[in-house]
Amino acid sequence: MISALDLFRIGLGPSSSHTVGPMRIATRFLETLTDDGVLDTVARIRIELQGSLALTGDGHGTPDACLMGLAGFRPETAEPDEAHAAAARIRAEKRVALLGARGIAFDPATDLVLDFDCIPDLHPNGMVLAAFDAAGSELARQDYFSTGGGFYSTRQQLERPVPDDQVPGGPPVPHPFGSGEELLAVCKASGLDIASVMLANETVRRPEAETLEGLDAIAEAMNTCIDRGLQRDGLLPGRLGVRRRARSIHQKLISRPQDNQAETLMDWLNLYAMAVNEENASGGRVVTAPTNGAAGIIPSLLRQYCSDGNLAVPAKARRYLLTAAGIGMLYKQRASISGAEMGCQGEVGVACSMAAGGLAAVWGGTPEQVCAAAEIGMEHNLGLTCDPVGGLVQIPCIERNAIASVKAVNAAKLALHDGETPRVSLDQVIETMRQTGLDMSSKYKETSQGGLAINVVAC
Structure with missing residues (x-):
């Protein structure tokens, strides 16, 4: 695995x-x-x-x-x-x-x-x-x-x-799974949540302390990337002349009264995702999560819900990242996380699904609710095309990460509110994404030959 x-x-x-x-x-x-x-x-x-x-x-x-x-x-x-x-x-x-x-x-x-x-x-x-x-x-x-x-x-x-x-796959893990259904069965049989299943599987590769240290380093890199994005302004590289917006938005947000946090929540989620993806667009250091084009979504929720200021709270961040990784593995193994194969549903859609599942776990969701959140996160990204203007990972990529961050939070909330068994399983939505990606015209799959890439003048 x-x-x-x-x-x-x-x-x-x-x-x-x-x-x-x-x-x-x-x-x-x-x-x-x-x-x-x-x-x-x-x-x-x-x-x-x-x-x-x-x-x-x-x-x-x-x-x-x-x-x-x-x-x-x-x-x-x-x-x-x-x-x-x-x-x-x-x-x-x-x-x-x-x-x-x-x-x-x-x-x-x-x-x-x-x-x-x-x-x-x-x-x-x-x-x-x-x-x-x-x-x-x-x-x-x-x-x-x-x-x-x-x-x-x-x-x-x-x-x-x-x-x-073959790339070495590591020793056999104690809790193997190859589908959402198998993952839920493992959780039921072992009495473990998804994060604990993932951690146990990681421990056969390296000591648990090293895995936790690695997860902490990932969380730190995500928050550091956000901080860099909030400090920089000017134009992004390339002929589009796209202006960095995260710093100016941040300045406006911190100057406002913070009495109604619910009202500004969407602004903060948008801000964190855009800060990361502006750094990504400039060739800076980001965490592939699970791709660079979708690198802002998981950090956005990490910053808002698993951090104290700009420092990750280890227990929350580890649970969030391990759970998100468990969801991401299913997409990687059962479909693809390549925009050139699946379109942007395989990048932003997968990241949204991972973030939704991870947040549901942080909020105390059961494994079933976590998988439901991940399913909702993908279900409403199905068919999302990858059509970067000018071949640059800027338009629509930066704003798309912001939109998907908000969508991931909503997916987690819906899954936790709903007490019914979902009519669509995580496995079914992953397979639907795979089929949709195969059916999608190649001009909408990271080639800049269709969609916004040809309808927006790249100059």
Whole structure:
């Protein structure tokens, strides 16, 4: 089973599929060359971006992410300013130090190709990397696919899985589940809530204290991202000229009388989500939750309901994140969290569902109510398209996170108020999302070829 600490990862914006995944892929390709003992003979690297990775291109930051990965930057640890400066230096000098060490010539104009006409067969986010020696002979070639949330696979892993080519899944867990129905059965049989089931499963991977420390670090990173977003203003990168709004909204909110907190609750939820997604749009450090395009929803509710000021309350934050992760795993395993496969229902919709379930747990909901909240959160995001204007993760992405944050709270409230057995199960809504994503036209799935992306002038 996927670890909660794999589902929530610290990385750089603006896209987990298009930035974090390609950065990891580029680094991994060089590591395989090192393992094969041929990295020292490499004289040229060629990268070909295909499908959605090519079509959104610079707007999603994919070319620069590839350069950062070749230079050895890792999403979890890279300082955004340093990584972006390194990418700019590679472009200017037409050289790259592979994994930060040995330098070779690399001209992004010729060695980094955006193949707009090639739609990969196994996943819309395709990358082909090849390495050559000084004589021009090919040393290695590999097809990769960025499958959403920063996860990636080789062609072999997707086409013909073999034991030696699988990502280690960890030891068997005490409470395995592969569906919402199985998760509820596990909770009933064990007497545990969803967060406790998740924590027990995590403990076979690492000591419990390390898991809790990891969750605390995720919560801290989410709140820190909000704080950064509240402090910065100006224009976001790209030709749209989108102005950061979180700081000015924050200033207006704190200047108001705070007597009627219920009246301003929606404002605060909107604010926190926008602060995160403005940071994401600028290429800053965010937590993939479960993607970067939907990174503001789970932190927004964390800040409002699981924090004291800008500090997470550990007991609440851990319960919230573990429960949300349990819901997110079901989407990852039974459908997809890739906007290029499912549209935005697979990103914002999934994040809304995760946040709703997590909040219901914090509010004392039963496992059945948690799953009902998650179902409601997705049910009213079904069919949501991914149509970023100009290929930038700004319009409609930033406001969409704000809207979904409010929707997640409402879903949790509805689930806790309703004492009846839901007519639609979590498993049914996940399958419906999957079918809807498969039926959706590709132009509405993170390619900027339809919807707002073609009806709004990107200048």
